[in-house]
Amino acid sequence: MSEDIKEKRFLTIFKRPSSTEGIWSWITTVDHKKIGIMYGYAAFFFLLLGGLEALILRIQLAKPDNDFLSAAEYNAMFTMHGTTMVFLVIMPLSAAFFNYLLPLQIGARDVAFPRLNALSYWLWIFGGLFLYSTFIFGSAGAPQGGYLAEEIGWLGNAPNGGWFGYQPNASFKYSPGTAMDYWALGLQILGVSSLVSAFNFITTILNMRAKGMRLMRMPVFTWMTFAVAFLLAFSLPIIAIALFLVTFDRQFGTTFFLTEGGGDPVLWQHLFWLFGHPEVYILILPAFGMVSEILPTFSKKPLFGYAAIVFAGFGIAFIGFGVWAHHMFASAISPVAQAGFGLSTMVIAVPTGVKIFNWLGTIWGGKLNLKTPMLFALGFIAMFVIGGLSGVTHSIVPADTQQTDTYYIVAHFHYVLFGGAMFGIFAGLYYWFPKVWGKMYNEKLGQLHFWLMMIGFNLTFGPMHWLGLKGQIRRTWVYAEETNLGFWNMVVTIGVFVIAVSIIIFMINWIYSKRKGPEAPMDPWDARTIEWTIPSPTPVWNFSTPPEIENLDDFWHRKYDEDEEGRPVRKDMANQLLIDLESDGLNPKEHIELPNPSYFPFILASGLPFLGYAIIYRSLALAGLGLLLLLIGGFGWALEPIEEEEIGDVEDG
Amino acid sequence: MNQTHKPHPTPKQYVQIAVILGILTAIEVVLYYTESTVGVFTDPLLMILAVSKFVIVVGWFMHLRFENSLVNRFFAGGMILALFLFAIVMLERASAIFFFS
Amino acid sequence: MGDHGYPHEPTGVETRKLGMWVFLSTEILFFGTLITTYLIFKGRSFDGIKLEEVYDIPFTSVSSFVLLMSSLTMVLAHHAIEKSDQERTSIWLLATALLGAVFLAGQIYEFTEFYHKGFTLTVNIYGSTFYVLTGFHGAHVFIGVILLIILWGVGQRQNGLSLDGGMNLEFIALYWHFVDIVWIVLFTVVYLI
Numbered sequence: 027m028s029e030d031i032k033e034k035r036f037l038t039i040f041k042r043p044s045s046t047e048g049i050w051s052w053i054t055t056v057d058h059k060k061i062g063i064m065y066g067y068a069a070f071f072f073l074l075l076g077g078l079e080a081l082i083l084r085i086q087l088a089k090p091d092n093d094f095l096s097a098a099e100y101n102a103m104f105t106m107h108g109t110t111m112v113f114l115v116i117m118p119l120s121a122a123f124f125n126y127l128l129p130l131q132i133g134a135r136d137v138a139f140p141r142l143n144a145l146s147y148w149l150w151i152f153g154g155l156f157l158y159s160t161f162i163f164g165s166a167g168a169p170q171g172g173y174l175a176e177e178i179g180w181l182g183n184a185p186n187g188g189w190f191g192y193q194p195n196a197s198f199k200y201s202p203g204t205a206m207d208y209w210a211l212g213l214q215i216l217g218v219s220s221l222v223s224a225f226n227f228i229t230t231i232l233n234m235r236a237k238g239m240r241l242m243r244m245p246v247f248t249w250m251t252f253a254v255a256f257l258l259a260f261s262l263p264i265i266a267i268a269l270f271l272v273t274f275d276r277q278f279g280t281t282f283f284l285t286e287g288g289g290d291p292v293l294w295q296h297l298f299w300l301f302g303h304p305e306v307y308i309l310i311l312p313a314f315g316m317v318s319e320i321l322p323t324f325s326k327k328p329l330f331g332y333a334a335i336v337f338a339g340f341g342i343a344f345i346g347f348g349v350w351a352h353h354m355f356a357s358a359i360s361p362v363a364q365a366g367f368g369l370s371t372m373v374i375a376v377p378t379g380v381k382i383f384n385w386l387g388t389i390w391g392g393k394l395n396l397k398t399p400m401l402f403a404l405g406f407i408a409m410f411v412i413g414g415l416s417g418v419t420h421s422i423v424p425a426d427t428q429q430t431d432t433y434y435i436v437a438h439f440h441y442v443l444f445g446g447a448m449f450g451i452f453a454g455l456y457y458w459f460p461k462v463w464g465k466m467y468n469e470k471l472g473q474l475h476f477w478l479m480m481i482g483f484n485l486t487f488g489p490m491h492w493l494g495l496k497g498q499i500r501r502t503w504v505y506a507e508e509t510n511l512g513f514w515n516m517v518v519t520i521g522v523f524v525i526a527v528s529i530i531i532f533m534i535n536w537i538y539s540k541r542k543g544p545e546a547p548m549d550p551w552d553a554r555t556i557e558w559t560i561p562s563p564t565p566v567w568n569f570s571t572p573p574e575i576e577n578l579d580d581f582w583h584r585k586y587d588e589d590e591e592g593r594p595v596r597k598d599m600a601n602q603l604l605i606d607l608e609s610d611g612l613n614p615k616e617h618i619e620l621p622n623p624s625y626f627p628f629i630l631a632s633g634l635p636f637l638g639y640a641i642i643y644r645s646l647a648l649a650g651l652g653l654l655l656l657l658i659g660g661f662g663w664a665l666e667p668i669e670e671e672e673i674g675d676v677e678d679g
Numbered sequence: 680m681n682q683t684h685k686p687h688p689t690p691k692q693y694v695q696i697a698v699i700l701g702i703l704t705a706i707e708v709v710l711y712y713t714e715s716t717v718g719v720f721t722d723p724l725l726m727i728l729a730v731s732k733f734v735i736v737v738g739w740f741m742h743l744r745f746e747n748s749l750v751n752r753f754f755a756g757g758m759i760l761a762l763f764l765f766a767i768v769m770l771e772r773a774s775a776i777f778f779f780s
Numbered sequence: 781m782g783d784h785g786y787p788h789e790p791t792g793v794e795t796r797k798l799g800m801w802v803f804l805s806t807e808i809l810f811f812g813t814l815i816t817t818y819l820i821f822k823g824r825s826f827d828g829i830k831l832e833e834v835y836d837i838p839f840t841s842v843s844s845f846v847l848l849m850s851s852l853t854m855v856l857a858h859h860a861i862e863k864s865d866q867e868r869t870s871i872w873l874l875a876t877a878l879l880g881a882v883f884l885a886g887q888i889y890e891f892t893e894f895y896h897k898g899f900t901l902t903v904n905i906y907g908s909t910f911y912v913l914t915g916f917h918g919a920h921v922f923i924g925v926i927l928l929i930i931l932w933g934v935g936q937r938q939n940g941l942s943l944d945g946g947m948n949l950e951f952i953a954l955y956w957h958f959v960d961i962v963w964i965v966l967f968t969v970v971y972l973i
């Protein structure tokens with residue numbers, strides 16, 4: 027090819043940062059493990075905020091005709107609760123796992139584009155902070171001529187148009203003030219973050235696998251990460267445009283979704299749900315993946331029907347693109363569409379059912395070890411099935427017309443998102459805790475967390491099924507005494523407090539065990555996949571020698587043979603294998619090159635919130651600042667040298 | 680960095696392709712002006728021409744014709760998904776107007 | 781990453797190239813949404829000025845031709861770097877950027893004329909969808925021109941683009957061609973049909 031062109035010295039204006047300790051090492055990190063940890067902690071913080079919002083909502087609804095919150099404040103609370111939980115809790119908690127685990131599960135050093143990975147994180151955190159800054163800077167005005175023209179307290183100055191921003195309710199006419207602009211622009215920034223992640227993960231899974239790690243030997247969690255990345259990649263552009271259009275409507279006088287100007291409010295719903303439905307599969311598939319790892323480990327049996335689970339996952343993702351208008355059955359869409367989408371929604375239950383039967387088949391006849399991860403995994407199956415069953419009832423259009431906008435729907439999605447996704451995530455948090463921190467969590471506290479959460483969760487969301495069928499409407503800040511809904515609403519509110527206690531127990535367990543917990547061995551669960559073949563806590567270089575894979579569940583096959591009846595028989599050399607793996611893992615013999623840290627993802631990401639503020643406050647100065655940061659970030663990134671951090675001596679580890 | 684190097688068109692061939700693209704564009708403009716004579720065939724013809732130009736640029740300039748099938752499938756997948764989803768949205772809106780107005 | 785023992789790209793596609801193709805596949809959804817929005821409203825009737833009353837097909841045709849030719853110069857630049865002809869690469873890169881800039885200038889001129897005739901962003905839905913759709917495309921062209929100029933600049937500084945720079949060129953070329961094919965669709969759908 028061309029002769030060697032050396033990069034000129036003066037292009038290397040910025041030396042790559044090199045700190046390994048302290049806050050700068052976190053700000054400039056491109057290490058997937060550190061990024062994963064940052065996602066995890068920040069997401070958990072938002073979980074507490076979102077939970078607080080839920081608590082406040084439930085206090086208001088504990089008794090009829092309550093006046094703890096005004097209607098305006100109530101609207102803001104449920105909007106922020108939903109937006110927070112979806113975009114700032116479940117997605118980033120899943121991202122924490124994708125980031126930490128993906129390279130480990132495929133035997134790689136890091137992801138395909140490490141700086142892009144850091145960019146995703148900083149974009150996300152800046153987006154979340156931008157969204158929440160609405161409480162400080164934002165304002166939610168009362169709509170002209172509306173009856174909510176009362177004082178909007180501090181709690182009310184936040185996005186209040188629902189997490190789905192239906193038009194024209196969330197338009198400037200009916201939602202004046204800046205709050206819904208914070209919502210639209212905040213979501214826009216968050217969308218870019220996830221989109222960038224998606225490219226990274228797709229490319230990583232395709233191109234960074236270790237030798238012998240064929241696609242059909244990858245762990246199920248990796249496969250689900252793959253499916254989620256496709257869902258993100260193809261659905262986020264749609265909502266990005268929708269958010270641009272609504273920002274134009276609110277800020278620049280267009281009428282895309284406003285009938286006065288010939289616009290179409292239902293178009294908003296189409297565009298939102300074209301993203302929104304794949305989004306819910308984005309929320310659940312990671313948990314599916316985690317549970318598919320945990321069940322086999324704690325049943326001492328291979329996953330039943332690996333190929334079926336993988337294909338079902340992709341089936342769900344694919345069909346998931348074809349069901350979006352089931353969120354619009356009551357919205358003046360044509361009857362043809364209702365019929366079509368009703369059918370496709372029923373169809374999607376099939377691959378989901380396949381997975382459930384396969385999980386049951388995995389546990390069946392296994393030697394169950396009921397540690398906390400397994401409890402949450404089993405709880406996941408039970409809760410998700412309940413949520414899935416209520417979901418199928420929504421697919422019947424006439425029935426849905428009664429259910430829609432009632433608490434029956436609220437029950438459904440909390441069963442699948444909390445009982446499903448969150449339980450799955452808790453299972454994963456306990457399962458991989460020893461790998462990440464090198465310590466073991468306290469099992470008794472874990473069990474207490476699980477049972478309290480199960481009880482609290484079902485107390486909270488179980489009654490919502492019949493409250494909904496009895497007619498309690500969603501998104502409404504009071505219900506009248508005459509409706510006789512007070513008793514069960516009080517039960518629901520008590521349930522939320524039980525959940526809160528269980529979360530406090532989890533936090534205590536986490537914080538204590540991380541500091542003072544007993545040291546965890548490399549392979550505490552006798553697991554099956556290769557992330558368990560490296561020392562705990564994970565060394566910064568991951569694998570000291572690139573692994574060579576020969577089987578699905580490669581690690582298991584190195585420890586166990588099968589007897590004539592297919593039962594696992596531990597190999598004699600298994601214990602020695604563990605000792606060798608650990609000592610090799612801590613002592614890399616070869617020269618290892620890791621991608622260097624960089625300031626520029628942080629700098630580039632910081633530009634976007636300024637652009638957001640610039641649009642809201644029509645400030646050229648802020649726009650200039652935002653663009654400047656983007657340019658500095660972009661140029662620095664493009665021009666910084668690609669030195670690689672070298673691991674020579676092990677002591678630095 | 681070197682993958683199995685697939686055959687590249689030569690600069691001469693690239694120019695020939697560009698000439699074809701230019702001619703197709705010229706035909707499109709002519710069709711626009713002769714709409715009254717061509718009548719109902721105008722729009723389909725215009726679409727065929729646009730699709731042809733699209734395929735030529737993607738296939739030869741973007742080299743997709745000579746690339747690995749994985750990359751082909753990504754692009755085709757995106758196209759098919761987009762066409763499918765947006766066709767449904769447009770049909771739904773059109774049929775809603777039909778049913779409700 | 782320079783690690784021995786790690787298989788190099790099991791798919792056979794260079795990692796950054798693969799990433800770019802994934803990105804472009806998703807951009808299809810991005811522009812698809814904009815085009816769909818445009819088409820949904822195009823069929824409906826409303827008051828006010830229409831695009832047909834203000835556009836100038838000959839002018840836009842020339843603009844479109846210019847952008848098409850920029851794809852030719854782009855591909856010639858790519859060919860040149862494959863043959864390690866740094867001088868030609870540089871010339872063709874600059875030519876592409878220039879043609880892109882000419883296209884943008886044409887767009888700006890066109891839009892200014894439209895505004896003077898009363899076809900604005902907020903005059904009616906037709907105006908809104910038109911400007912948002914073509915505006916987004918224009919923004920993409922603008923970014924492309926910047927990227928081309930930067931690449932050209934790096935080549936000048938270093939007395940040529942290195943091997944790695946060669947991949948960067950391919951990378952940007954794919955983006956540039958994509959911007960061109962979007963316009964191929966836009967020209968037909970918005971102006972001609």
